[in-house]
Amino acid sequence: MPGTFTAQMSMRRGRWRLYVVLLNTTDPWPEYNFGTATVPTLAQRVNAFSVLGFEPLPGAAWEWTEDSEVPGDPASPVLLIAAVHVRAVGA
Template identity: 65%
Template sequence: MSGQETPRKFTAQMSVRAGRWRLYVVLLNTTERWPEHCFSRPLPVPTFTERADALKVLGFEPAPGAEWAWTEDTERPDDPASAVVLIAATRVRSWTGAGQ
């Protein structure tokens, strides 16, 4: 990328909070507010295209070859009866089309 800054890579995550999906980009080692986008519904799960569009609005894009990975967690750690929480994550980079 001659004359251009190399895009920085980050992790984007998505989970349900307060009855709606929330997509956010994790910014480590900073006090900056993490960029986030809230979808207005709990179901259906936002599509790949909807997630990519939301990332673009936030100034990011999926990293080449990146795939979404889903992880199961619980609302209350160490409680086997706790409700399940699904968290999706993928690698993203600062959007190379920004400012063009």
């Protein structure tokens, strides 16, 4: 879908952060740091998108996946990553 992006939320250095993935550019990705180890609420996420100038697509649902901090190591800590499709506000 043109004008849509994938936003992801993950924990880094003990704090949750949300960022919008911008492909085919060298521009920095818009990022919001929640400053908390607690998983941000849906309302906090929508507010963060607003600050960044984005909004979730109507009906979009968050999808959660897990990754490994050390790829290929079954004893590695698990990293949780959430993703949702977004668009620029007013698009």
